[in-house]
Amino acid sequence: MGCPLSLRPGQTYRDLSLWHETVPDDWTPRAALPGDRDTDVAVVGAGFTGLWTALYLARAEPTLRVTVVEAETAGFGASGRNGGWCSALFPASLDSVATRASRAGALAQHRAMRDSVDEVLRVATEEGIDAHAAKGGTISLARSEPQWARARAEVEHARSWGLGEDDVRLLDAAEASAVLGATRVRGATYTPDCAAIHPARLVRGLAEAAERRGVIVHERTPATAIEPGRVVTHHGILRAEHVIRATEGYTRSLAGERRRLIPVYSLIIATEPLPPEVWDQIGLRRRETFSDHRHLIIYGQRTADDRLVFGGRGAPYHFGSRIRPKYDRDDAVFQALHETLVDLFPMVRGHRVTHRSGGALGIARDWTASVGLDRATGLGWAGGYVGDGVTTTNLAGRTLADLVLGRDTDLTRLPWVGHRSRSWEPEPIRWLGINAGLHAMAWGDAEERRTGRQSLLARVVSPLLG
Numbered sequence: 001m002g003c004p005l006s007l008r009p010g011q012t013y014r015d016l017s018l019w020h021e022t023v024p025d026d027w028t029p030r031a032a033l034p035g036d037r038d039t040d041v042a043v044v045g046a047g048f049t050g051l052w053t054a055l056y057l058a059r060a061e062p063t064l065r066v067t068v069v070e071a072e073t074a075g076f077g078a079s080g081r082n083g084g085w086c087s088a089l090f091p092a093s094l095d096s097v098a099t100r101a102s103r104a105g106a107l108a109q110h111r112a113m114r115d116s117v118d119e120v121l122r123v124a125t126e127e128g129i130d131a132h133a134a135k136g137g138t139i140s141l142a143r144s145e146p147q148w149a150r151a152r153a154e155v156e157h158a159r160s161w162g163l164g165e166d167d168v169r170l171l172d173a174a175e176a177s178a179v180l181g182a183t184r185v186r187g188a189t190y191t192p193d194c195a196a197i198h199p200a201r202l203v204r205g206l207a208e209a210a211e212r213r214g215v216i217v218h219e220r221t222p223a224t225a226i227e228p229g230r231v232v233t234h235h236g237i238l239r240a241e242h243v244i245r246a247t248e249g250y251t252r253s254l255a256g257e258r259r260r261l262i263p264v265y266s267l268i269i270a271t272e273p274l275p276p277e278v279w280d281q282i283g284l285r286r287r288e289t290f291s292d293h294r295h296l297i298i299y300g301q302r303t304a305d306d307r308l309v310f311g312g313r314g315a316p317y318h319f320g321s322r323i324r325p326k327y328d329r330d331d332a333v334f335q336a337l338h339e340t341l342v343d344l345f346p347m348v349r350g351h352r353v354t355h356r357s358g359g360a361l362g363i364a365r366d367w368t369a370s371v372g373l374d375r376a377t378g379l380g381w382a383g384g385y386v387g388d389g390v391t392t393t394n395l396a397g398r399t400l401a402d403l404v405l406g407r408d409t410d411l412t413r414l415p416w417v418g419h420r421s422r423s424w425e426p427e428p429i430r431w432l433g434i435n436a437g438l439h440a441m442a443w444g445d446a447e448e449r450r451t452g453r454q455s456l457l458a459r460v461v462s463p464l465l466g
Ligand SMILES: Cc1cc2nc3c(=O)[nH]c(=O)nc-3n(C[C@H](O)[C@H](O)[C@H](O)COP(=O)(O)OP(=O)(O)OC[C@H]3O[C@@H](n4cnc5c(N)ncnc54)[C@H](O)[C@@H]3O)c2cc1C
Pocket: 005, 044, 045, 046, 047, 048, 049, 050, 069, 070, 071, 072, 073, 074, 075, 076, 077, 078, 079, 080, 081, 082, 083, 084, 085, 086, 087, 221, 222, 223, 224, 246, 247, 248, 249, 250, 251, 253, 254, 265, 266, 267, 268, 299, 311, 358, 359, 360, 361, 362, 382, 383, 385, 386, 387, 388, 389, 390, 391, 392, 393
């Protein structure tokens, strides 16, 4: 496979993002797979999915041999580069989960996600990982009438599911501004179910924690194929009773998996640490993560060292689901993110943007995450988290551990277990459809800003695009 996942000329792993640069780590790669080997469970991919799975297996069954093979280095992918929202957001709405399963199943999935936020923080502490976590919740601003209408509709919808104020609540303009001092605040929704984290500290810490418990991690070992009973790599064959695919946005790199999940890029900018007088105006005193109710998602957090990290979608989908190091950067998107940040917080104008980065997340054809294990073949998988994988991967890891160990638990009965999404369309239909959808959402947001009215086009397209 070689080049596609890799780095730009002269770039090192440390240069991938703010998070990679600020993790106390020298990024020396672990040894590659030294030829053919046997193990009990082979995990492909050392992001959150692969490492949570390996860690929970090792915690539950210390004698089990668990081996992880990673194309680059642990945390190379989305897990090291994300916005650091450890949230209870599940990449499928309650309604769509209920349609496929049941109302009770959808609520169980929702409860499992809420619990998983605390589980991430609890296990990180137990394993001695300092992920710079602060559970301040999420505030999603409404900064126009259409956004305010969507905020109210979201809370009404939650109530129709029996979810109360402890789950999500509406804030008026004064309450919202007291949390987050942005411009044109009309109100907000607030949920307590989110922690701001430093993702690279978490993912690197998970790799070390798994190793301390006997898991073997081989880096710079790209797998070319996953087959029943074995993983094929350039360095040798890893034979195992169970093989887990944990490759998310990069899944196309595996033989026969080209149309399983598409890689869509999300990009991030980070400011220098901002002085106390700026934070006195912005707020986020409990390090609440923040967003607003526009269609094309934006997300932000106040870091432990007082930077603003701010990201959004909007980068194009690349023909053929191609992944290239150069796609991590898109000057037009970085510029648009900076303009949006200054529009939200004029007081950050003049403060330096020190980091620009990006990465690929994975999306299934029906925009629904899934986890599962085929008992007949021993092949397991988890992924398709869209932009909500930080917490969902933990639920996936625990669930895969239960499935591998043959345990029938509350987790293995959740509706997303065993769900199969159909393959994406061949090109050029895929490229045309996805980019048309992304453009429609961006255009809809601009139209709403201009007219102050709901964009009909974006309203139709955004549920299709998650
Ligand atoms: C910019 C950005 C911002 C995001 N923000 C958030 C957020 O704030 N909150 C949230 O919940 N989610 C967010 N996400 C999504 C979240 O980061 C992911 O859903 C999650 O990290 C997925 O974890 P993973 O382990 O499944 O995949 P990854 O972290 O991508 O790991 C997959 C690993 O597999 C390796 N690999 C791939 N192919 C092979 C192969 N053939 N052989 C061996 N190894 C291979 C890769 O190198 C990689 O290390 C964001 C994503 C991005 C890109």
